[in-house]
Amino acid sequence: MQTRFSVFKKLLVFVVIFSSSFLSAQEKTKEATWIWYPGDFEINLANQMQNRRTERDSFFPVFWKTDSPYNLVDFHKFFDLQAPEDVTIAVEGTYNIKIDGKALQGFPKKISMPAGKHKLSLKVYNQASVPAIFIDGKTIKSDNSWLVTYEDKEWIDETGKASDQSGTTWLQAGSWNLNxxxxxxxxxxxxxxxMEAVSHVKMGTETLYDFGKETFGFIQLNGLQGKGTVAIYYGESKEEALSKEHCETLDQIEVASNTPQDRIMELSKAFRYVLVAPSNGVEIASVMMWFEYADLKDKGSFTCSDAEINEIYDVAKYTFHLTSREFFIDGIKRDRWIWSGDAYQSYLMNYYLTNDSPTVERTLLALRGKDPVTAHINTIMDYTFYWFLGIYDYYQYSGDKTFIKQFYPRMQSLMEYCLSRRNENGMMQGLSGDWIFIDWAEGLSKKGEVSFEQLLLARSLEAMTVCAAIAGNEQDSAKYKDLGIQLKTKIFDKYWNPEKQALVHSYVDGKQTENVTRYANMFAIFFDYFNEEQKQQVKKSVLLNDKVQKIVTPYMRFYELESLCAMGEQDYVLKEMKEYWGGMLKLGATSFWEEYNPTKKGTEHLAMYGREFGKSLCHAWGASPIYLLGKYYLGVKPTAPGYSEYEIKPSLGGLQWMQGKVPTPNGEIEVYCSTKEIKVKAVEGEGKLIFESSAKPKSNSGTITALAKNKYQLIVKPNVEYKISYKAL
Structure with missing residues (x-):
């Protein structure tokens, strides 16, 4: 097996070429591209990435079942050629080629396809990696229009006649612009x-290097010579890098050459500081790094009148980019795994910054794996439900039905697994092997029927209702719709407490518990499960009630602040954002953390999981201001799949002005809003600009209609720049 960096060294000259792999689905060209069975490259790549994790130079594998690619795959496509065509062929694996069912001799790298209607097919076997093909001719090119299967169900009768393969399931090939x-x-x-360090400090024979901010990549030692060892201690903080006994990651290498050489570490690491400690007899001329990144381009933006909010947005963007790699991962130092709960939030941030559909698809496929289902995704019940929600949101923001049609069977089998684990009351309850996570919160009970899990299942059933219909399975759609309606009724019958004016946390031994937590209540707000009276009650009794246990992770702050924004509390949320994320910045954060508790002091902020430096200081769920500012301040969201219809509902939240862009599948929606003027422009779909004004507003184009007292609407058409004069309330 090749080491991580032996591959890297071979590919260093090709990185510019591969950076084009991150083009969005809308930017795909008609070039030939490598194709494979859909989901297999993603699963294989996830296996490679997630099993690079180390802790103090020890291998640290994932906790859950991993799957492998199918090792024998059949590819085909029909062509109608006006003239004969020469075609070049590249294959990963052992293969045969057939034209109209007749096999060609050997393993040709080039063939000639005759004019007329013909079927070109290849069957590829590869046990070591993903069976894949690359076909390139004038018109014959491999792309995702090819059909593939892992079992062609072909048979031959006693006369030698081949079957018609009518029992075969064919899917569109997987691809990713590897062209x-x-x-x-x-x-x-x-x-x-x-990248070079911004400074370094000599400490005897050791040197501490500071790269200026949180970063990720491969350390390179230049001019390395002598006989002995070199130890490298990595730290997201200076304290961690200097703690040889407790830093989370390190490298140790042997040196046995008097000829100066450059040595690059085999595995990429997360760090800001690096302590390089050579033994006696070893010399190092200099130290640098190779920064590893996914070349995702920003399409969304946000700036405003508040400098601190601008800094929070910029650091959130940097955090998002660091944790957006081959997949959306949790954090870059410790796990570097694909956790469904973390990824779900990254999908939402992605829709307001890079809008990169391929990374969403890869992450969803890697998380799901293959049948049979033997456990919840990441072994966590709530993370399974986030997976369903992620597909539903992907459809809303992209309009892509192909993904759902291709992978609906995997959705169906996972949902049936969930439904099979309901208790006698038809509710989800933790069984052996289930991890009910919810959040890192001290003393949070997971016993009995937890309301939060039922709420996520209800939303997942709604997602299945839509996806089953898209896949053409109306029977399933009706079944999941009925189950969802029944479950929502049960949720309010069992958990709503009129005296507490909230959903209680759990149901244990046949009765409500007294505990009220924020989780189910805030999700029910932006799921729109409460009536208006209940929303107002919950806002007062839970969201704005300091007696209810506070949330200390950016993970759940994401949803808490979203629920408040959905209730029109943008002024309050802006102050909370400045206090919470601004609090991390005041402590010197260059990326946002896994957890922030303002009551902690000094190095207490670095500890977690019982380890001095266990906390991740660059965690995907810390970047949520990207989503909040785009959806609830600029106010842009799709109201029909793929932004065929959308809403713009700007809310300054105490700002004097703001402006930004929100990416859609075919362009951007631009918004500027001050206390006196609103400007919008979009490239597709039909939008509704909804705003409040204390005076009668005027527009340079279109017709403003009154919806209620001080509330107005303007229909936004593509490629028209609207300028509205108004007076903010």
């Missing part, structure tokens, strides 16, 4: 660029 024949899927690597 160079010489760079197959097995050689994929993220691009890198050279």
């Amino acid at each position: 160079q024949a010489s760079l197959p899927p097995s050689k994929f690597a993220l691009p890198v660029k050279k």
Whole structure:
């Protein structure tokens, strides 16, 4: 097996080419591309990435079942050629080629396809990596219009006649713009660029290097010579890098050459500080790094009148980019795994910043894996439900039905697994092997029927209702719709407490518990499960009630602040954002953390999981201001799949002005809002600009209609710049 960096060294000259792999689905060209069975490259790549995790130079594998690609795959497509065509062929694996069912001799790299209607097919076997093909001719090119299967169900009778394969399930091929024949899927690597430390401090024979901010990549030792060892201690903080006994990651290498050489570490690491400690007899001329990144381009933006909010947005963007790699991962130092709860939030941030559909698809496929289902995703009940929600949101923001049609069977089998684990009351309850996470919160009970889990299942059933219909399975759609309606009724019958004016946390031994937590209540707000009276009651009795246990993770602050924004509390949320994320900035954060508790002091902020430096200081769920500012301040969201219809409902929340862009599948929606003027422009769909004004507003284009007292609406058409004069309330 090749080491991580042996692959990297071979591909260093190709990183610019591979950076084009991150083009969005809308930017795909008609070039030939490598294709494979859908989901297999993603599963294989996830296996490679997640099993690079180390803790103090020890291998740390994932906790859950991993799957493998199918090792024998059949590819085909029909062509109608006006003239004969020469076609070049590249394959990862052992293969045969057939034209109209007749096999060609050997393993040809080039064939000639005759004019007329013909079927070109390849069957590829590869046990070591993903069976994949690259076909390139004038008109014959491999792309996702090819059909593939892992079992062609072909048979031959006693006369030699082949079956018609009518029992075969064919799917559209998987692809990802890997459009160079010489760079197959097995050689994929993220691009890198050279970076130098901003400063260094000598401490005897050791040197502490500071790269200026949180970063990720490969350390390189230049001019390395002598006989002995070099130890490298990594730290997201200076304290961690200097703690040889307790830093989370390190490297140790042997040196046995008097000829100066450059050595690059085999595995990428997360760090800001690096302590390089050579033994006696070893010399190092200099130290640098190769920064590894996913070349995702920002399409969304946000700036405003508040400098601190602008800094929070910029650091959130940097955090998001660091944790957006081959997949959306949790944090770059410790796990570097694909956790469904973390990824779900990254999907939402992505829709307001890079809008990169391929990364969403890869992450969803890697998380789901293959049948049979033997456990919840990541072994966590709530994380299974976030997976369903992630597909539903992906459809809303992208309009892509193909993904759902292709992978509906995997949705169906996972949902049936969930339904099979309901208790006698038809509710989800933790069984052996289930991890009910919810959040990192001291003393949070997971016993009995927890209301939060039932709420997520109800929303997942709604997602299944829509997806089953898209997949053409109306029977399933009706079944899941009925189950969802029944469950929502049960939720309010069992958990709503009129005296507490909230949903209680759990149901244990046949009765409500007294505990009220924020989780189910805030989700029910933005799921729109409460009536208006209940929303107002919950806002007062839970969301704005300091007696209810506070949330200390950015993970759940994401949802808490979203629920408040959904209730029109943007002024309050802006102050909370400045206090919470601004609090991390005041402590010197250059990316946002896994957890922030303002009551902690000094190095207490670095500890977690019983370890001095266990906390991740760059965690995906810390970047949520990207989503909040785009959806609830600029106020842009799709109201029909793929932004065919959308809403713009700007809310300054105490700002004097703000402006930004929200990416859609085919362009951007631009918004500017001050206390006196609103400007909007969009490239597609039909939007509704909804705003409040204490005076009668005027527009340079379109017709403003009154919806209620001080509330107005303007229909936004594509490629028209609207300028509205108004007076903010």
